[in-house]
Amino acid sequence: MFLGRFDHVLDDKGRLAIPARFRAGLQDGMVITRGTDRCLYLFPVSTWTGIASRLDALPMGDPNARNLRRAAFAAAEPADLDKQGRVVLSERLRKYGGLESTVAVVGMNSYIEVWDLPAWEALEAQVEEQGDVIASHMSGQF
Amino acid sequence: MFLGRFDHVLDDKGRLAIPARFRAGLQDGMVITRGTDRCLYLFPVSTWTGIASRLDALPMGDPNARNLRRAAFAAAEPADLDKQGRVVLSERLRKYGGLESTVAVVGMNSYIEVWDLPAWEALEAQVEEQGDVIASHMSGQF
DNA sequence: GGGAAAGTGGGGATAAGTGGGGAATATTGT
DNA sequence: ACAATATTCCCCACTTATCCCCACTTTCCC
Numbered sequence: 456m457f458l459g460r461f462d463h464v465l466d467d468k469g470r471l472a473i474p475a476r477f478r479a480g481l482q483d484g485m486v487i488t489r490g491t492d493r494c495l496y497l498f499p500v501s502t503w504t505g506i507a508s509r510l511d512a513l514p515m516g517d518p519n520a521r522n523l524r525r526a527a528f529a530a531a532e533p534a535d536l537d538k539q540g541r542v543v544l545s546e547r548l549r550k551y552g553g554l555e556s557t558v559a560v561v562g563m564n565s566y567i568e569v570w571d572l573p574a575w576e577a578l579e580a581q582v583e584e585q586g587d588v589i590a591s592h593m594s595g596q597f
Numbered sequence: 598m599f600l601g602r603f604d605h606v607l608d609d610k611g612r613l614a615i616p617a618r619f620r621a622g623l624q625d626g627m628v629i630t631r632g633t634d635r636c637l638y639l640f641p642v643s644t645w646t647g648i649a650s651r652l653d654a655l656p657m658g659d660p661n662a663r664n665l666r667r668a669a670f671a672a673a674e675p676a677d678l679d680k681q682g683r684v685v686l687s688e689r690l691r692k693y694g695g696l697e698s699t700v701a702v703v704g705m706n707s708y709i710e711v712w713d714l715p716a717w718e719a720l721e722a723q724v725e726e727q728g729d730v731i732a733s734h735m736s737g738q739f
Numbered sequence: 740g741g742g743a744a745a746g747t748g749g750g751g752a753t754a755a756g757t758g759g760g761g762a763a764t765a766t767t768g769t
Numbered sequence: 770a771c772a773a774t775a776t777t778c779c780c781c782a783c784t785t786a787t788c789c790c791c792a793c794t795t796t797c798c799c
Binding site: 463464466467468470472474475539540541 | 744745746747748749
């Protein structure tokens with residue numbers, strides 16, 4: 456599973472080194488797409504196919520559903536690890552995520568999120584202020 | 598399958614370069630036809646035959662079904678990739694899609710859509726206005 | 740401390756996207 | 770029917786981006 460946060464550098468070719476611990480789960484390829492709050496999602500293909508089939512099931516008679524489906528598929532980009540364990544993030548994805556140079560690669564258990572580092576740190580600080588909320592969500596679960 | 602968005606130029610001969618990643622799925626030929634919302638659909642032949650047989654199965658006693666069938670078959674045009682991986686879009690199809698010079702070629706998983714770029718961008722902006730609709734549709738799915 | 744692996748950087752070969760010329764085929768007009 | 774014009778298709782050429790490989794530095798681990 457994908458756990459932990461890693462700060463990596465995006466080079467001028469748009470390449471991002473995937474943390475070594477995450478690579479095994481991405482050997483068969485991955486799909487990178489836009490996530491919530493200006494981050495990027497990075498799914499193993501096996502996970503993506505499930506998402507894709509649910510998108511395919513959307514009713515084509517509904518205009519909103521049609522456009523949602525279009526946006527979702529258009530934003531998705533297949534990718535593979537190179538021999539050094541990196542992926543190329545397209546110009547478009549980088550722009551969406553506001554990725555400049557240093558990014559946070561965050562394991563989200565079943566998938567991976569990629570954040571511009573300043574944005575991630577701001578989010579982290581914000582969450583820290585709300586410590587009680589998190590604690591209340593976790594109580595009685597372990 | 599077909600994923601991602603690519604901005605390509607339509608030359609004065611009406612030729613459109615198919616993104617290299619899409620070509621493998623179209624080697625055996627394709628069928629281009631009118632899509633919803635003024636875009637073009639581009640199906641691999643194998644996918645098209647399924648659609649065609651469903652159209653064939655429509656009840657010929659029903660006037661609506663008859664006309665749907667007529668419109669669907671009349672709009673469809675077979676095409677092949679040339680040696681450079683391009684297809685020629687007929688005058689009629691270009692006019693229907695309002696294709697001027699730059700178009701968006703969008704992978705829709707099982708088929709491909711072709712949009713006039715300004716129209717596509719308008720659609721994208723519209724979807725974005727609806728907030729994280731995409732994310733909410735994907736959330737709870739992985 | 741030594742070895743291996745991880746993260747980072749850069750250069751060269753190859754393919755992708757685009758434009759244009761010319762031969763073969765079809766279309767039009769006299 | 771024949772010539773003139775237009776259309777389609779195939780091939781070649783250029784520019785830019787992408788991919789693949791090699792190499793260096795730092796960190797981690799034994």
